[in-house]
Amino acid sequence: MxxxxxxxxxxVRATHDGVYDVTLVKSEDNVEHSKVTLITTVLxxxxxxxxxxxxxxxxxxxxxxPGTTIYCSYNHSRPAVNLNWYIRYxxxxxxxxxxxNYEPDSNKxxxxxxxxxxxxFAAGSFMFLVCVAGGPxxxxxTTENWLILDTSQEIYEFFNNxxxxxxxxxxxxxxxxxxxxxxxxxxxxxxxxxxxxxxxSTLVYSMYHTPQRRHYTYSNVQFDDxxxxxxxxxxxxEAEKIYVCLSTxxxxxxxxxxxQLAVFGKxxx
Numbered sequence: 001m002x003x004x005x006x007x008x009x010x011x012v013r014a015t016h017d018g019v020y021d022v023t024l025v026k027s028e029d030n031v032e033h034s035k036v037t038l039i040t041t042v043l044x045x046x047x048x049x050x051x052x053x054x055x056x057x058x059x060x061x062x063x064x065x066p067g068t069t070i071y072c073s074y075n076h077s078r079p080a081v082n083l084n085w086y087i088r089y090x091x092x093x094x095x096x097x098x099x100x101n102y103e104p105d106s107n108k109x110x111x112x113x114x115x116x117x118x119x120x121f122a123a124g125s126f127m128f129l130v131c132v133a134g135g136p137x138x139x140x141x142t143t144e145n146w147l148i149l150d151t152s153q154e155i156y157e158f159f160n161n162x163x164x165x166x167x168x169x170x171x172x173x174x175x176x177x178x179x180x181x182x183x184x185x186x187x188x189x190x191x192x193x194x195x196x197x198x199x200x201s202t203l204v205y206s207m208y209h210t211p212q213r214r215h216y217t218y219s220n221v222q223f224d225d226x227x228x229x230x231x232x233x234x235x236x237x238e239a240e241k242i243y244v245c246l247s248t249x250x251x252x253x254x255x256x257x258x259x260q261l262a263v264f265g266k267x268x269x
Contacts, residue, residue: 014040014078014108041137042078042109048143049074049083049133059215061148061192064118064127071115072131072145080110081135087121088128088146090188090210090249096121118151125152125253126190126246128208128215146215148190148208152253164242164258171265172234179228179245179257187249189228191221193241196260237263 009016017040024032047058049072054060074081080102086093097120102112114131121127127149134142169175179189189209208215209228222231232239245257 009038012040014042016040039136040078042076043137044075044077044081044109046074046076049081049131049145051129051131051145051147054145054147058144059146059148061150063150066119068118069115070118070129070147071113072133073111073113074133075111076105076107076109077112077135077137078109079136080112081133081137083112083114084132084134085114085116086130086132088130088208088210093130118149125150126188126208126248127151128188148215150192162255162258164260166260166262168262168264169235169239171236171263171267173263174231174233175235175261176229176231177243177245177257177259179230187247190246190248190253191230191243192246193243196241232261235261235263239263 007020017038020036020038022034022036024034026032050056051060051070051072053062053068053070072083072085074083083100085096085098087096096116098114098116100112100114102110104110112133116129118127128146129149130144130146132142132144167175167177177191179191222233228245240261240263243259243261244255246253247256248254
């Protein structure tokens, strides 16, 4: 107890949570009562919520297999944080109705989890899903994790007589692939690579380019600020794939450009 009457709690722990009664006696006939509520806050070691398909990364892209469980979690915080799922469209975000709950941990913190059932929503070719964590431990800020989910079942058809342009690139070269100078209105642009087998499309990396910002999942790619072109750096034989540029409004997707890379030259010691 401080001489001024203040209560000082050192080395605060979660067990100090509670309502403290304060009584101030000014005289025998003048007594005042009040209550002080103490809530301890514990920050999680996580910098962002985790989406199980992304591991500990703060974003990723992948193909969706029917029946796959998708959930978002934020662990070991106090109080528990709130988790909300959104679909991000070029025109803005739409809140999804997804169950959310939290469980107490052994160290008196809480782990929050929200599961998403894709079958509950009308999925298009692509879904841009965002999990947002917010609440007292993070106030006034929020933190998010995002997932570009390819929900198509087959490789994309080529529209408008789009043909695959073959490009020869020297080993360790930096090819520039153009998807058109102007982005389609109110649509997003996604780049992905397809295995040369052509049997199925494999989502190796994606770029979701909206009028507000770019969301991308591959660090060895640079995007042109004035168009939807991409540049690959120091390519090797592993880069010999078909690179496809897709335009999507999340319900309809079509191919607007495609390139097949052939890398030539020998490695030097």
